[in-house]
Structure formats: structure tokens, C-alpha cells
Amino acid sequence: MDTDNIVALDVHVHAETSCTDPEDPVMGQYFDAASSYFKVSRQRPSMAETVAYYREQKVAFCLFTVDCEAGIGARRIRNEEIAQLALDNPDVVIPFASIDPHKGKLGAREARDLIENHGIRGFKFHPPMQNFDPGDKLAYPLYEVIAEYGLPAVFHTGHSGMGTGMKGGGGIRLKYGQPILVDDVAVDFPEMKFILAHPSWPWTDESLSMALHKENVYIDLSGWSPKYFPPQVVRYANGQLSDKMLFGSDFPLIRPDAWIAAAREVGFKEAVMPKLLKENALKVLGLARKN
Template identity: 45%
Template sequence: MRAIDMHVHPGTREYLVDAGGKYLSDALHYFHRHDAVVSIEEMAAYYRRLDMMGVLLAWDAETHTGLPPVTNDYVAGIVQKYPDVFIGFAGVDPWKGALAVRELERAVKALGLRGLKCHPIIQAFYPNDRKFYPLWECCEGLKIPLLLHTGTTGVGAGVPGGNGLKLKYARPIPCIDDIAADFPNLTIIGAHPSWPWQEEMLAIAVHKTNVYIDLSGWSPKYFPPSLVQHANSLLQDRVLFGSDYPFLTPERWIADFEKAGFKPAVWEKILFGNAKRLLGL
């Protein structure tokens, strides 16, 4: 296997149109991906051709957006149909409280999903608000990783008011730093280079060994030198390849990665080894 893509969204109508509404329509426009909608069969064939596995991520942002969620049953059904291609993470709406905790337990224990993804900007919540700590306690108890969006987002980018979305929810300090300190046995993945707070995310990951960084959503040719430097040295065991498919394709990402100054000695770790170890494959 060539790589494990840690950040993959279903390129299907159920995610991009039904659950995404105006938010993902604008994101596709921002990334110039106007023809991105495919069937799950086409998506699976694409990842097989690339000799990659993909970690599927969806969302439940119903409280803030009013849009229907992409259900965990939908994600699990894709994984069950294509277990050689996809691994699934759960998605819950943190504002649903005890219902979200129960749904996360069901998604992991009954459906076999392997982690939790939350998007603080689209879900409009501060992850370090203690009202949401029962979710992180549940993740810790289930021994699954928590993946949190960090930094700016293509969702709402380039439109007046950003579709009402607020970037403040995705600042690594204090949000990720607080959770990592309060849950030392919880593996936390900060999704994306965390611009404009990249240095904060690097500092957290250096300071706290339960924190990883996935590099999705940006072409590596735009990575700041400090990110490449840390991935080549102190953080080489906790940096993960992710594309952010369908917004950025893995082919584009890897082509730029190979020219971005990463040491060949760490390529295998970033593309495959670190994810394999984190997921317990």
C-alpha cells in the first residue's frame, strides 16, 4: 500500500449536497472543484487505483446549520462494502449532549467506526468548553482518536461574511491545548496546517506527545518552512498525510509533497507508517 489518506470526505451527493448545502457548495467553488460529485463506487475505484486507504470523515452540524447530518450508518455502510479501501470515523453534533455521547458509543461499538471527527467552525462550538468534555471522556474510554479541524477553512471562504462562520472556534490555543492537557490518554489530531495559527499548533505538538497534525487541505508547496522543519525532525513520528478529498486530491497533494523539502527518510512515516501505528492497523 502506497499511503493512508487520513482526511477523506465522501465525494457523494449525500455529503456534498444534502448535508453540505451552501457551505460545501462554496467550498467546492473555492477549491475550483466544480465536478467533484461522484458515486461511492467511483470513489472506491479511484483510491484503489492510487493504492491508498482513506479515512472517511463526515459531519453532523444540524444544530448550527439546520442541515441533515451524514449519518454514521452511511459511513459505516461504505466501510463495510469497501473494507480494503476505507476506514471510517464517526461524526456527532456536540450540541446534542448526552445523545451525541450515546451515538458515538453506538458508532464505535456497533458500527465499527475508528475515531471521532468534529469541525468546531461549522458546528460553532469551543472544544475546550467543559460542557463538551463528556464527548472527549467517551473518546478516551473507547480508546479512539479525536480529530478536530484547526485554522481557517474553505467552507464559507470567499463569500461575504463567510456564510456566518467564525474562525475563532478553531484556534489551537486554547482549544486543543486545553483538551490535550486535560485528557493525556486521548490521542488528538489537529486537522490541517493551522493557518494563521500554525506556530501554535507546532508548539502544542512539541509540548504534548498525545497530539498529532494532519497536513490536509493545503498543497505542501504552500507550507511554511517551520512546518516542514518540524515534520523533518521533532514531529516526524506525529505528522500525517491527508488530502481533504474531494476538495484537494491526493494526487495533487503527493506531487507537491515530493517537491516541498521533506526528507525522503521521513516520507514513509508521513504517508503511511504514522497513520498505521495511530490506527492500530
């Protein structure tokens, strides 16, 4: 990847359509609800369409699915599909994997194989959809592998558009999105880089505190248009956390170009925008050029 030739690096992009398999009907119900919540088209782009769009925008991106087979009973998109797409499109795609923590040691074996043989560069967790407390020891075999290789992991935090408006929230428990639940894990695995996804509302200040307190905790600002950010997010990005905030869109629910345009209007300092859009992410992902 020629990092000088990209204008931004989006650390939060979803693959929601398999290249080979039909959409899972259970997952389809959640996509219906999320489309209504975000007021976007129900039609999801293919992975090839996603690559073409980001390449046109000159934006690199971390791509992942969410393995929530135990949590909601939806069949996952195979991590190998993500890895192959990145292998075919290394100029823009950075492959992340998602493994349901309920898979225990078998999930840990899969993680190791994906890292060693498929080029996976990070991992995605969605505790509310995967129905687990991030600090539960059931996930530790998986964390141990991620930590061994020093890779980053994205954790969904805060409210979830997935399940919003469904009966009983589609069975999704918002409590597992509380950022402080990741704090013990960040202590126990200092070699891992933790990316707390979204502004974490209604627990925004927990994420800000954790990123301020722990060297290995970062925040991605995906899932919300910047025009709706709580004011303390912009304030900390302009100050003590200028090296800890990362650009993320939550595509296909939010377009990166729309996010960037809104970010330029909400008060981020001119000197902070390059860090936010690309420089901080390059460091977290180990892609920054060494002087």
C-alpha cells in the same frame, strides 16, 4: 486491511454525497463557495466513486462527514452510511464518525453505539462549522466516550474554506479553529489521540508547539498543497516532529496523488516520506504491525 499493499494512508477524506438522500440545500451553498475557493468542480463524487478511486491509487483512507446540524442547520449524512461502506470495503476504508457536540449525552450514546456496534475507528470535529469552542464542557460527554475506547479524533484547525466568500462567512466563526483551544482537552483526556487538521494557518506555530509538547497530539497536513506550506511545517517534519505528521488530502477538494506529488518537491527528507505517508498514521490508528 493489508497495510503492506497500500502506498499511503490518507487520514482526511470527506463524504459529501449520501448514498440514499439528496444533497441538503443549506450544505449545498457551502459546497458552492468551497468549490470556488479551491477552484475545483462543483460535482461531488459518490462514496462508491471515492472507494474506486482510492483503491486504484492503492491508498487507504479515513472517511467521515461533518455533523453541523446545530451550527449551520444542514442535515447530516448518517454515520451508519460511512460504517457500512467500510464494512463493504475493508481493504481501503477506515470509518470515522461525526457527531454534533450540541447533542450532549444523546450524542455520547450515539458515539458508544457506533463504536460497539458499527466498527467506527475515530471521530471528526469541525469546531467552526459546528459552532463550538473545543474546550467547552458541552463536548465533554462525547470526549469521555472517545477517550474510554482510546480512539483518535480529528479537529479542524486554522482558516476554513467552508464559508469563504459567503456573506458573513456563512455564519462560521474562525476563532473556533484556533488550535490552542484544543490544548485543555488534550490535557483532560490523555487517552485520546488528537489530530490537528491542516497547517492551521494563521496559527501554524500553535499546532507545532502542541504536537511538540504533548505525546497525544498529532498534525495532519490536509487542505493545502504542500507547495504552499509555511516553511516551518517542513522544517519540523524533517526534525523534532517527524513521528507526529500525517498525510491527509482533504479529498474531494484536493486529490491525494496531487498532494503526494507536490510533497516530493518541497524538501521533505527521503527518510521522512514513508513516515509521513503511512507509518505514522498506522501507529495512530492502531494498525501498525507488532514486532
